[in-house]
Amino acid sequence: MTTHYQTRYAASPQDVKNYDTNRLRDEFLISNVMEDDAINLVYSHYDRFITGGAVPVKNELKLESIEPLKADYFLERRELGIINVGGKGTVSVNGVAYHLDYKEALYIGRENKDVSFSSEDATNPAKFYLNSTPAHKTFPTKKISREDAEVVELGALETANARTIRKLIVNSVVETCQVQMGMTELKTGSVWNTMPAHVHDRRMEVYFYFEVPEDQAVCHFMGEPEETRHIWMANNQAVISPPWSIHSGSGTSNYIFIWGMAGENLDYGDMDHCKINELK
Numbered sequence: 001m002t003t004h005y006q007t008r009y010a011a012s013p014q015d016v017k018n019y020d021t022n023r024l025r026d027e028f029l030i031s032n033v034m035e036d037d038a039i040n041l042v043y044s045h046y047d048r049f050i051t052g053g054a055v056p057v058k059n060e061l062k063l064e065s066i067e068p069l070k071a072d073y074f075l076e077r078r079e080l081g082i083i084n085v086g087g088k089g090t091v092s093v094n095g096v097a098y099h100l101d102y103k104e105a106l107y108i109g110r111e112n113k114d115v116s117f118s119s120e121d122a123t124n125p126a127k128f129y130l131n132s133t134p135a136h137k138t139f140p141t142k143k144i145s146r147e148d149a150e151v152v153e154l155g156a157l158e159t160a161n162a163r164t165i166r167k168l169i170v171n172s173v174v175e176t177c178q179v180q181m182g183m184t185e186l187k188t189g190s191v192w193n194t195m196p197a198h199v200h201d202r203r204m205e206v207y208f209y210f211e212v213p214e215d216q217a218v219c220h221f222m223g224e225p226e227e228t229r230h231i232w233m234a235n236n237q238a239v240i241s242p243p244w245s246i247h248s249g250s251g252t253s254n255y256i257f258i259w260g261m262a263g264e265n266l267d268y269g270d271m272d273h274c275k276i277n278e279l280k
């Protein structure tokens with residue numbers, strides 16, 4: 001068995017107010033995303049968004065359906081976004097090979113039966129980060145290289161939030177039903193992401209932190225703007241952000257993270273910003 005999955009249910013902000021540290025982590029933190037020779041998946045009831053990782057080392061890994069989908073194959077009614085955060089690797093889609101270098105992305109449309117993952121070099125395996133959402137239509141599979149990304153510079157060194165946003169799987173770059181993904185890289189000396197924070201009640205979001213140095217951590221903030229909580233996170237961990245929650249982090253060093261979203265619209269800019277001095 002190389003595929004493991006967990007189910008996470010959706011929670012009301014009224015309930016989450018009462019969660020202690022462990023309960024908050026059990027509901028929202030995804031601690032084991034990347035495991036050698038395994039596909040690890042978390043099926044969230046927020047927009048039925050699946051977060052996962054595939055790390056082929058000795059063997060090629062096949063994307064298999066999981067029980068909650070009640071589908072003959074994984075992408076029967078779903079689409080999939082992938083970003084490689086490891087060594088060079090290949091995603092094969094119905095026999096067509098897509099080579100993904102570090103930080104390159106692939107969008108796979110609905111109804112592709114055979115998807116498998118392999119690494120070029122077992123000593124430096126590919127680490128495929130996966131986000132999948134229900135899809136009503138089949139859009140073409142497309143590789144998105146670093147040059148294809150829409151790039152935005154945000155923040156400033158003075159406020160420790162200077163960062164580069166690379167929109168990889170967004171509707172100006174590739175057609176999707178609902179999944180959107182991109183990558184945000186903090187400049188050296190900058191530690192704050194998504195500050196000023198925002199919410200978008202129309203979409204849930206998942207953050208996956210990587211390139212966090214071994215002895216450092218990211219303190220991720222969640223919750224309604226007037227009722228925030230924090231989750232300390234290590235390298236290669238993901239966190240689910242409910243639609244009603246802010247999603248913003250501060251690291252003890254700089255780091256990179258992948259954001260993935262799904263929900264009501266595909267409008268990246270549709271955010272309700274919070275005033276920094278009004279956060280509680």
Ligand SMILES: O=C[C@H](O)[C@@H](O)CC(=O)C(=O)O
Binds near residue numbers: 165184193205271
């Ligand atoms: O809804 C959009 C997402 O939260 C991220 O793209 C925000 C982000 O990467 C940042 O500001 O650092």
Ligand SMILES: [Zn+2]
Binds near residue numbers: 200247
């Ligand atoms: Zn957001």
